[in-house]
Amino acid sequence: DQQVKQNSPSLSVQEGRISILNCDYTNSMFDYFLWYKKYPAEGPTFLISISSIKDKNEDGRFTVFLNKSAKHLSLHIVPSQPGDSAVYFCAASALEEGAQKLVFGQGTRLTINP
Amino acid sequence: NAGVTQTPKFRVLKTGQSMTLLCAQDMNHEYMYWYRQDPGMGLRLIHYSVGEGTTAKGEVPDGYNVSRLKKQNFLLGLESAAPSQTSVYFCASGRNIQYFGAGTRLSVL
Numbered sequence: 761d762q763q764v765k766q767n768s769p770s771l772s773v774q775e776g777r778i779s780i781l782n783c784d785y786t787n788s789m790f791d792y793f794l795w796y797k798k799y800p801a802e803g804p805t806f807l808i809s810i811s812s813i814k815d816k817n818e819d820g821r822f823t824v825f826l827n828k829s830a831k832h833l834s835l836h837i838v839p840s841q842p843g844d845s846a847v848y849f850c851a852a853s854a855l856e857e858g859a860q861k862l863v864f865g866q867g868t869r870l871t872i873n874p
Numbered sequence: 875n876a877g878v879t880q881t882p883k884f885r886v887l888k889t890g891q892s893m894t895l896l897c898a899q900d901m902n903h904e905y906m907y908w909y910r911q912d913p914g915m916g917l918r919l920i921h922y923s924v925g926e927g928t929t930a931k932g933e934v935p936d937g938y939n940v941s942r943l944k945k946q947n948f949l950l951g952l953e954s955a956a957p958s959q960t961s962v963y964f965c966a967s968g969r970n971i972q973y974f975g976a977g978t979r980l981s982v983l
Contacts, residue, residue, distance in 0.1 A: 764916070792970055803964055803974035804879070806916070849916055854969070858924050859905060860969050861932070864916030 763787045764852050766865035781868050785852035790852035795835045798847045840872045847870040880975035887955045887975040887982045895950040895978050897965030905969050906948040909960040
């Protein structure tokens with residue numbers, strides 16, 4: 761029972777264009793959503809987050825959109841740069857047993873082509 | 875500005891051996907977590923701690939034990955390693971936003 765799903769294992773985008781990464785979730789109790797970026801042999805690095813009371817959050821080239829009715833989250837990267845090539849994980853959290861537990865998707869490998 | 879530090883970075887064990895993975899954070903976070911990541915899967919929560927002296931089970935706790943004797947340290951133990959525990963282990967700290975260490979790559983032969 762996978763509560764957070766990233767249905768695209770990989771995505772290839774031309775440098776300068778928009779990258780759109782998608783994520784779906786099933787648990788309506790999730791109230792906070794995050795995107796992490798991971799390079800090989802490194803730990804995940806926090807990228808951007810959004811609370812369930814918002815539908816959009818922007819930080820430079822990165823924008824996260826939340827559609828609560830569809831239980832869908834997306835990350836937009838504009839413009840895409842070669843350094844953006846990495847694996848991107850979406851994560852959702854809910855307060856449970858005193859802790860804000862994260863549930864991760866399987867990840868999407870983004871490749872930016874020059 | 876170390877953040878979250880994990881030791882060791884790599885380890886190879888034989889089935890049945892034991893080991894302890896150490897996680898240290900310098901951000902004064904109350905919450906700390908241990909995850910494992912397997913190919914084609916996201917990170918899965920093994921155990922977590924909401925403060926010094928407390929621990930709790932996550933999604934995949936079997937075969938692991940943890941201790942949080944000091945606020946800055948969170949230890950993950952494997953008492954009798956099995957090949958199914960071959961994985962990359964990540965420690966994290968923080969509440970709403972979790973900050974991760976670089977990982978420990980463990981192989982159990």
